[in-house]
Each structure stands twice: as structure tokens, then as C-alpha cells.
Amino acid sequence: MARDMRPQEVSNTLLSYSKLGLTPGPEARVELEAAVERVAPDMVPQAVANTLWSLLALAATRGVPLPACYPSLWRAACGIDAGSSNAVDFRNLFHAHLIYTELVSGEALDEVTFPPWIMHEARDAWMREARDYTVSMPQREVASIIGDLGIRYEVERLTDDGYFSVDVYLPDFDVALEFDGPSHFIDISDGGKGAALGGASRATRTVSTELRDMFLARRHRAVLSVPWFEYAELNDKGAAEKAAYIAAKLRDVIVSVSAPVSK
Helix, strand or coil, X not given: CHHHCCHHHHHHHHHHHHHHCCCCCHHHHHHHHHHHHHHXXXXXXXXXXXXXXXXXXXXXXXXXXXXXXXXXXXXXXXXXXXXXXXXXXXXXXXXXXXXXXXXXXXXXXXXXXXXXXXXXXXXXXXXXXXXXXXXXXXXXXXXXXXXXXXXXXXXXXXXXXXXXXXXXXXXXXXXXXXEECHHHEEECCCCCCCCCCCCHHHEEECHHHHHHHHHHHHHCCEEEEEEHHHHHCCCCCCHXXXXXXXHHHHHCCCCCCCCCCCC
């Protein structure tokens, strides 16, 4: 079907692969790459942004080589009028730029020309989103437990470059801790045996979450994740059990903590 796909259909197909963290098979890759080359000049800004992000996300997280058509997408991006693009497209394009420059290396580097607005309008849109955060109740609770363990912390601390906001930052150890709610996981069906809820082994993190941790790992000594379903299992067990859970997480990255005291 790829040979007859319209620009939006090509973009949506690649976005579906990347959102699910699935690698297209060899034949599908050949046909989709040819389709991208064919339709890239006719893509609207949203399709350009989503296609670039999809190819780069698969390259960074699944090791899928960037296709020969990759530079043509940035050429298409260069033709986008900055005044006609919205903040979402700008953020996706800047994220794609970050993935390429920080996480993906390849021979295509010298062939790529980035739009002049990528480090201006697009970067500004990305950084505004990083500063627009909401602190959840579980996040506050985890931070409070860390404080009770005698460890200094900062909530929603921006990385030095301002590109990312860390849920809970431990400045004395340079550790970034993220409380990952349901939006950070995909419930994967496994033949009728269930999904993530109540079974962490079946929880698959989203590709966006994988990318976040890859970026944070470049900026901090260690990155910790507290999955919501693990923490939720402790709701009926009391404060001491939650403190013991967080303390064990911290010890995984060699943060020295005393045994929590039961209350």
C-alpha cells in the first residue's frame, strides 16, 4: 500500500511504528522510505515534523538506520514558513533536532541543513513547554519521602540548558528521579494474560519516555524511574513501606540512605 499512500498516510504509518516502538520489517522499510522520498515535498508542517521525529526516534531507541530520504525531510522543513507553524510542530521539530544532534550519529550529518528558525522559534517553543509543568500528588509525596530520608531535593528542576524539567532532582548526588504515571507506559496485550496494571513485567515504556531518559542520562550522573503501578501497590501498606521502596531505589544508584524508621 505504501506506493499509493498520500503524505499524511505515510507520516501516520511511521508515527504509529515509532509510538509503539516497533521496527518495520525490511520490505516495509524499503517501501516506506521510498514513499517518504516521493511525498516529502508535499507534506504539511505537521507531517514533516511527525515523520522526522518518527525516523529519529526509531534510530535512537531501536537502532534503525536513518534512510537515504532523511535529508529530504529537513529540506522540506526548510521550506516551512515559521509564521504559519504552530507550537506543537515546532516542539516536535526541535525534539527531532535534539535527537539527531545528541543521540544519533551517521554519515548524513554533512548533508543535513536545518531551518534557520530551529534554534529560535522552535527552540523557544520547546523550552516554554519544559517550564509549563504540573506537580502531581504522588510526585510531591515521593519528594517528601526523600526529604524525610535526609536528602536534599528540588522539585521540577530545569536542566542547565533549560531543555528538560526533572520531577525530583537530588543535587548532592546529581540524580534525576522521574515519577512515571500511566502516560509513560503502553499496556501491551500478551495473548490474553493482561497488561501493565498489576504486572510490571508487562509494562512497556513509551518511546518518548525512553528518549527522555536518554537525554537526562547525558545531563546527570544517574536517572531513576518510579513507575506508578509499583508505587500504587504500596498505597495500602503505609508510609514505612513507601519510604523503604524509595530508599531501595536510591541505593540502586549508590545514594547512601539510612534505613527508614517506622512510624
